[in-house]
Amino acid sequence: MEPATTEQRKLSRSWGSGRWLTQSEPLDRTIGNLHIQTVQIVLAAIKRQRIPEGARMPSTRAIAESLGISRNTAKRAVEILVEQGVLASRNRSGTYLASSAHPEFAEDTSDDSDDIVEWPRRFTLKLNSESELPTIRPTYASFLYGQFDASIFPIGRWRECERSALSVSEIQNWGKDVVDEDDSLLIEQLRSEVLPRHGILARPENILITLGGQQGRYLVSQLFGGAETISGIEHPGMPDMAKMLDLSRTRVRPLALDEDGVILGEQMRGCNTVFLTCGHQCPTTAVMSHERRAALLDQAHRDDFIVVEDTFETEIFAEGKYPPAMKSLPGSERVIHIASLSKLIAPGLRIGYVIAHPSVIAKMRALRRLIHRHPPGNNQRALAIFIERGYYRAFLRRAQAVMSERQDAMATALRRHFPGADWRHCDGASTFWMKVPDGVGSRALAASAAARGVLVEPGGRYFHKEDGRDDWVRLSVSSIVASRIEDGIRRFAEAHRDCVSRL
């Protein structure tokens, strides 16, 4: 053993007692992971107190006394810290602070130097980088779409499936870099349990797993887009479509709608692709009839365009009530079918799929590989198990029942508090589309509602930017319990009256 230097002795004296730990945040004894909390307290204290490298650390007994925990808990914490390289044992004389605990971490010297590099002139892609969604505030009633709803998320069953996906034999399947492949169990479950509900028969080579519906749309727009092509998109329609097509310099043609969805005929002629949300038109919720779907496919064949069928919220439709998917009809060989699987369960999971001809799927797979290889394997496997065990089907039934109750409550409240107003809603859609009186402005209305604790979405982003339209709002019941809807709409109606009276 080397003799201790004066410096070392000084270090040992000042930090060995553990008194510096008592100034820490108290432990939360209700959680039951005291050793982990102890690790965090020690790490935080080391940083806060700027304890020097080589300083002698308190014994496990001293840590236990300082924090009021058992000796065993303190031991487990020290073991973790040693394993982390924060502490080191030396010559049986106790533990010391090892160098690796000391990243020289200072705040705020990162580069914000626009002047030097002039970033804006280097971007070759013209792209608006401002987020458009309203900030979510603490609120009385949120009629915003796409938020997570803890009241219908099947947390116990999802946990069970994640746990199963984490068994050693399962990890062997999803843990590796599979380059461009999808989870084979998820593909099988889609084929046998999900797609037949929509009347779609698919082989594995017809299926690609995507990161939500958004990625399906992106891949199609990249693969079939370009300055020489024209894409028809619904108007009003999904907000990001025009921007996404801009990325591949595709020319965009807005398509007019009626109560049955997009209007067929002349306006589609000359398009190379058309992007349609026939299941529930976004945002008007119109459901395209079986007859129009068949006629659309006829026209697509005659005028030689590709139909991109985006199944926005069709899963919520009660079993058997929805018209068959376009991809299930005769003549559907020119249909590319895009769906989201995780929207209902938890949008943050980001899982969707595309059904198309094998040569289309192969190209999309190659492109996806260059973008990010493949979607995370653990989520694919957990979702596959979730479907396999019948939980997805059970969850859908429950979600349908819950959503149906909320839709009824919403329709009743709108009739009561907005008599004579123009609003659209087709059965099974979680959103309502409502006209705002001329001159009021949907943004002003939303701001006025927000001041009363009610969040609604201004509808401007569903229209072409050049139109500058601001006369519709979108109301969703996807994350508000039925019992709060009536009162939320009552408050919204008050805000509405305020706005109208100010005209």
Added chain:
Amino acid sequence: MEPATTEQRKLSRSWGSGRWLTQSEPLDRTIGNLHIQTVQIVLAAIKRQRIPEGARMPSTRAIAESLGISRNTAKRAVEILVEQGVLASRNRSGTYLASSAHPEFAEDTSDDSDDIVEWPRRFTLKLNSESELPTIRPTYASFLYGQFDASIFPIGRWRECERSALSVSEIQNWGKDVVDEDDSLLIEQLRSEVLPRHGILARPENILITLGGQQGRYLVSQLFGGAETISGIEHPGMPDMAKMLDLSRTRVRPLALDEDGVILGEQMRGCNTVFLTCGHQCPTTAVMSHERRAALLDQAHRDDFIVVEDTFETEIFAEGKYPPAMKSLPGSERVIHIASLSKLIAPGLRIGYVIAHPSVIAKMRALRRLIHRHPPGNNQRALAIFIERGYYRAFLRRAQAVMSERQDAMATALRRHFPGADWRHCDGASTFWMKVPDGVGSRALAASAAARGVLVEPGGRYFHKEDGRDDWVRLSVSSIVASRIEDGIRRFAEAHRDCVSRL
């Protein structure tokens, strides 16, 4: 109660006994989820036997007897099936097969009709859709890179973190569609625990979470690419780089290397961006010295190009042994730093990040939003917790120790079995880069090795396609235990001798 029709009575008689269940696959009683297995057996039997809608189902007692399970297990299974809508209770007279169990599922009527739609002429993006990686076979020794290694994956701790990420309060954070935001806890953990190890100081607006390093490269190539721009890429270098740059029609300039990585000077002049793996050059594993990194930044400033620093495998370097990241050096404002976080833990998780100027991050975020919105929230949160609890640091230390042992075993084996051969390896890299004698061909060598149960990667894909070079192989120790390396290399040397002797 409505009187039963003749048809209904017939249905009841034929399926109520439960005898049709006994022909099923036997239960696996070692697993302990008998009620779930029972659900699956009933579902499979209904499909297999084409049981008609409305048929009366066996009682729970009959199911229990047929399958040799407890009455309670049968009851739980029936409850699940009722909840799924497969079975329905009617008027206390038992359960019946409900219509929803009957997707009309036939095999193989999906469209493969190239003739009708002529897909190939419609693709605007030229893209090779063939996968290039060798198929993984049962094998004696795999020296392939990027496979999952169960022996170092911290399964218990990862499970703990996924479980914590699934607490109700955590799901509220990641479950929703956050549009374009990243997990705030993961950002904080990167700033305080991961980036300081590389000497990088970053604010939240400097950071974007990506789906692995691949997505970082894709976003940069889209944002700064185009027919008017030139990108320098290492040669040999990462396989997908040239293809990815092709997508944005960027002109590609191959950059020559020496033992210290890319050679500075004339060859970089005129480039708009250069993509470099300075940490460990892929595939040669060369580590660029501190001096050359500084000189590179000087040249980047003089010649006005952007440096994309791709930190391939730098995390494996033992603490303090690696040169500081380019993003930590003076003049780094023109550096875009790309990293993978999940490569080591489990490549299938797909999590990485980009560090860059806030205006670059804002553009990348806007583009990522159009591609797929955001990376899955649950994985971001689980990884954040994994880092917060100190498990990431502990895991790195363990992985470093394991990899170091494997690298030593590999170097020893190569010296013994390939005396005088030309192979490259810098400390901390999990791969080795080896010259194949002229005329042998790396593909032929890999095939010969595979026939002996040893998998190695032919190196052709790291070179420009036009070069058609086939004279290097890549050997990785990322997923082979140290004790098997010597014998694997001995077998590989036999295959090598065979190939040479056939010349």
